[in-house]
Amino acid sequence: MTPESLNATFAALADPTRRAILVRLASGEASVTELAEPFDISQPAISKHLKVLEKAGLVSRGQDAQRRPRRIEAKPLAEATAWLERYRKIWEGNFQRLDALLDELKSAQKKSPPTKR
Amino acid sequence: MTPESLNATFAALADPTRRAILVRLASGEASVTELAEPFDISQPAISKHLKVLEKAGLVSRGQDAQRRPRRIEAKPLAEATAWLERYRKIWEGNFQRLDALLDELKSAQKKSPPTKR
Numbered sequence: 001m002t003p004e005s006l007n008a009t010f011a012a013l014a015d016p017t018r019r020a021i022l023v024r025l026a027s028g029e030a031s032v033t034e035l036a037e038p039f040d041i042s043q044p045a046i047s048k049h050l051k052v053l054e055k056a057g058l059v060s061r062g063q064d065a066q067r068r069p070r071r072i073e074a075k076p077l078a079e080a081t082a083w084l085e086r087y088r089k090i091w092e093g094n095f096q097r098l099d100a101l102l103d104e105l106k107s108a109q110k111k112s113p114p115t116k117r
Numbered sequence: 118m119t120p121e122s123l124n125a126t127f128a129a130l131a132d133p134t135r136r137a138i139l140v141r142l143a144s145g146e147a148s149v150t151e152l153a154e155p156f157d158i159s160q161p162a163i164s165k166h167l168k169v170l171e172k173a174g175l176v177s178r179g180q181d182a183q184r185r186p187r188r189i190e191a192k193p194l195a196e197a198t199a200w201l202e203r204y205r206k207i208w209e210g211n212f213q214r215l216d217a218l219l220d221e222l223k224s225a226q227k228k229s230p231p232t233k234r
Contacts, residue, residue, distance in 0.1 A: 003133040003136075006130075006131075006133075006136070007131050007132065007133065008131075010127045010128070010130040010131035011127070011128065011131035013123075013127040013201075014123075014124050014125075014127035014128035014131060015124065016120040016123075016124065019120075019123070019200075022204060023204060023207075026204045026207040027207060074205070074209070077201060077204070077205065078205065080201060081198065081201040081202060081205060083136075084130075084194060084197060084198040084201065085198060087139060087140060087143045087194070088191070088194065088195065088198060090140075090143040090144060092191070
């Protein structure tokens, strides 16, 4: 997992049409015509988005020379998820440590109540 | 989770310096000076990256008016992770269905071996 591949994956995901294309491809491969159908944008615009997805390695072309179906490539998406998961664990760990500290302070207060009122 | 907030989160993550800033902030809040230290880039450049992260809601400013420490905001990162996890489940489901189909075909072949050699 290089920084460049993470850059390209996150940049590719930063567009709603490209995310919608990935969602469609997650349920099975599709031709450019099939991919363009549900969208209110031209086929050349879809092709442009597909180029970004292909360059980032998120989408590849199937064997059929006529239909040239596109399919999703799980690896870079799994790497981006792994990156986010790793740092989520760090900051969630911090919150848990903070919670534990607060609990400790609370129980310490209970054990030694203030001597003056 | 709006499409716009996902766009902004993924775009903010598409840069190695911004990801490094988030990694640093994941272990605790830090001032701009402290954030700039490990990087070979100027403080104004760090401030520019921080602006992108703040606009995307990934980083906020602490109470201390003098130090103005930055801290990580977990929510948009959790939303981006959730988006990726959701579609990972779909495509992993597809691979499992494909695996099951291949197993079925293999066992069907074993049960009825070819009659001619």
